[in-house]
Amino acid sequence: MGDGGYELLWGAKTRPARGRPPALSRERIVAEALAIADAEGLQQVSMKHLAERLGSGVMSLYRHVPGKDELVALMYDATMTDPPRLPEGEGWRAAMTAWALAVRDLFHAHPWALALATANHAMGPGEARWLDTALGVFEAEGLPAEICLAAVMAVNGYVGGAVRPEIQGQDDPHWFRFLQHESAREDYPHVYRLVAENSFTVPTVDVFGFGLERVLDGLERYIEDHR
Amino acid sequence: MGDGGYELLWGAKTRPARGRPPALSRERIVAEALAIADAEGLQQVSMKHLAERLGSGVMSLYRHVPGKDELVALMYDATMTDPPRLPEGEGWRAAMTAWALAVRDLFHAHPWALALATANHAMGPGEARWLDTALGVFEAEGLPAEICLAAVMAVNGYVGGAVRPEIQGQDDPHWFRFLQHESAREDYPHVYRLVAENSFTVPTVDVFGFGLERVLDGLERYIEDHR
DNA sequence: GCTAATTAGCGTATCTCATACGCACAACCG
DNA sequence: CGGTTGTGCGTATGAGATACGCTAATTAGC
Numbered sequence: 001m002g003d004g005g006y007e008l009l010w011g012a013k014t015r016p017a018r019g020r021p022p023a024l025s026r027e028r029i030v031a032e033a034l035a036i037a038d039a040e041g042l043q044q045v046s047m048k049h050l051a052e053r054l055g056s057g058v059m060s061l062y063r064h065v066p067g068k069d070e071l072v073a074l075m076y077d078a079t080m081t082d083p084p085r086l087p088e089g090e091g092w093r094a095a096m097t098a099w100a101l102a103v104r105d106l107f108h109a110h111p112w113a114l115a116l117a118t119a120n121h122a123m124g125p126g127e128a129r130w131l132d133t134a135l136g137v138f139e140a141e142g143l144p145a146e147i148c149l150a151a152v153m154a155v156n157g158y159v160g161g162a163v164r165p166e167i168q169g170q171d172d173p174h175w176f177r178f179l180q181h182e183s184a185r186e187d188y189p190h191v192y193r194l195v196a197e198n199s200f201t202v203p204t205v206d207v208f209g210f211g212l213e214r215v216l217d218g219l220e221r222y223i224e225d226h227r
Numbered sequence: 228m229g230d231g232g233y234e235l236l237w238g239a240k241t242r243p244a245r246g247r248p249p250a251l252s253r254e255r256i257v258a259e260a261l262a263i264a265d266a267e268g269l270q271q272v273s274m275k276h277l278a279e280r281l282g283s284g285v286m287s288l289y290r291h292v293p294g295k296d297e298l299v300a301l302m303y304d305a306t307m308t309d310p311p312r313l314p315e316g317e318g319w320r321a322a323m324t325a326w327a328l329a330v331r332d333l334f335h336a337h338p339w340a341l342a343l344a345t346a347n348h349a350m351g352p353g354e355a356r357w358l359d360t361a362l363g364v365f366e367a368e369g370l371p372a373e374i375c376l377a378a379v380m381a382v383n384g385y386v387g388g389a390v391r392p393e394i395q396g397q398d399d400p401h402w403f404r405f406l407q408h409e410s411a412r413e414d415y416p417h418v419y420r421l422v423a424e425n426s427f428t429v430p431t432v433d434v435f436g437f438g439l440e441r442v443l444d445g446l447e448r449y450i451e452d453h454r
Numbered sequence: 455g456c457t458a459a460t461t462a463g464c465g466t467a468t469c470t471c472a473t474a475c476g477c478a479c480a481a482c483c484g
Numbered sequence: 485c486g487g488t489t490g491t492g493c494g495t496a497t498g499a500g501a502t503a504c505g506c507t508a509a510t511t512a513g514c
């Protein structure tokens with residue numbers, strides 16, 4: 001490749017009128033792979049398993065997808081087919097809150113996608129549309145383009161990072177188990193206090209929402225100062 | 228396992244006084260694996276390659292590490308051996324800025340670690356120490372423990388998300404290539420404008436720093452309101 | 455020292471995967 | 485109805501992780 005998957009994600013799909021008509025399609029393959037990943041985890045997505053589900057031979061898949069890595073890239077972008085609908089006329093803050101929650105929902109629906117979000121890949125049509133939607137919110141406030149990008153990055157960055165513990169918490173009750181060590185009290189005094197107050201196991205604060213509000217507060221201050 | 232790698236990361240390392248003395252050690256293995264990942268990427272870390280570098284047989288590694296997945300977990304935690312030194316007496320904001328930049332430096336030094344940061348794993352001693360350091364900063368401000376966690380999450384989340392494009396930009400010049408498409412102007416009007424103003428290719432704004440300041444602004448407002 | 459116990463090093467075999475190659479088949483064109 | 489073109493897919497290959505079990509190097513106790 002060398003183009004970071006660009007051709008794959010954006011290449012035109014002209015249907016040849018000649019030759020044997022395809023029984024498979026890239027869409028069907030990606031959709032089925034997505035279903036496997038959602039249900040059994042990304043690790044269970046193998047070409048063999050995928051082919052079985054599709055009722056086809058393993059090598060048939062390669063007629064529609066260059067390889068596994070590229071398939072994964074397509075899967076990732078496929079999670080973002082339709083962009084989120086944002087409330088209009090209620091201001092940028094309401095819009096960005098909705099956007100952030102939509103991104104969060106996305107990662108909850110496809111936990112495997114979170115690790116890919118921070119991995120190297122070219123941007124596909126889906127991700128581009130989501131980005132465009134968010135950029136539009138800040139652009140409507142009259143901010144310079146570069147600031148818009150930075151603002152979206154701030155929100156998007158926060159969401160990605162904050163969603164991790166949420167997803168993790170479900171199937172990993174060992175996060176804070178190390179505090180049972182004798183040395184924990186001295187080595188990690190602050191984490192220790194946190195758990196001692198039981199605030200982690202029984203959260204009374206919407207951690208995600210709290211952080212999001214702070215990020216938006218920070219952006220609000222900037223926007224007001226520069227209006 | 229089933230313990231999310233807990234035993235692996237936190238288990239005591241008692242040296243038996245009997246038996247053949249080990250030529251390898253978990254530390255040496257992890258350190259070498261880290262060196263490979265930094266130099267050639269995580270994908271190049273194979274048990275074979277690693278054994279060759281260490282001048283040992285492949286299966287010898289398994290005497291010190293349960294398996295590949297666990298090795299990667301150890302590698303990740305090993306990137307965070309020494310916690311960052313934060314300025315003292317200059318306030319929480321200076322401290323957290325230093326912390327955030329230290330996290331950022333970490334990911335720049337070990338780009339492969341970014342994808343792992345958002346993956347599922349138990350927290351190791353290194354990560355715990357970094358977390359503790361950051362928690363301490365907010366705790367010193369007299370905030371309740373739960374708010375401290377949310378605040379750290381906000382900063383950490385932002386950093387993780389914002390670092391990605393920085394790392395990616397280095398070896399992927401195709402990020403915004405899709406804008407050459409004819410339909411780009413209509414489909415992605417805001418991204419289009421962003422690039423049209425050339426603000427992406429030649430950034431005049433410190434995108435990372437801008438977002439960080441906004442996040443800290445938001446936290447500042449909260450801290451002041453609740454003092 | 456000698457022997458048994460203990461633990462590390464590691465060769466071999468196996469299993470899982472991704473994937474290159476090439477043949478056979480189906481549809482369309484003339 | 486043969487040629488063209490693109491698809492379906494069986495087989496072979498090679499990389500990678502790792503279970504098993506033998507061998508080697510120590511030390512504890514006699």
